[in-house]
Amino acid sequence: MKTFNEKCYDLLMQIPKGKITTYKLIAEALNTKAYLAVGNAMKNNPYVLTVPCHRVVHSNGNVGGYVKGIEKKIEILKSEGIDISNNKIINLKKYLFRF
DNA sequence: CCCTTGACCAAAC
DNA sequence: GGTTTGGCCAAGG
Secondary structure, three states, X not given: OOOHHHHHHHHHHOOOOOOEEEXXXXXXXXXXXXXXXXXXXXXXXXXXXXXXXXXXXXXXXXXXXOOOOHHHHHHXXXXXOOOEEOOEEOOHHHHEOOO
16 A cells, blocks of 8 residues: 555656646545645655646645745746746646546 | 644635 | 635644
8 A cells, every 4th residue: 555645646647748736636536635635745745856746736726835936836837838827827727637 | 642734625704 | 805714634743
């Protein structure tokens, strides 16, 4: 049995470039409501080079957080073709990735 | 083993 | 439509 974190990382790795997901969806994919735990796993993120944690945002479209700083995260997402305004994803639904 | 801490979420105000 | 409130689960001290 993998740890909760590893399962999160597995899912994140499946996200293609230009797509994003939410903490909620990850939790749902794991059959749990541990939204907070997912966030925790991200901040721990021991696989920062393997797991694209910058492609994960809040359900309401808010960008959330990032180890390198929220602004840096926005910069990365923008470079992948995602429109962001006032620290929030414009069309979250449009870029949302389904597992 | 108890308590605290989160990069959360949905509903209520 | 911004802000507060209560609930949610896993990991770490």
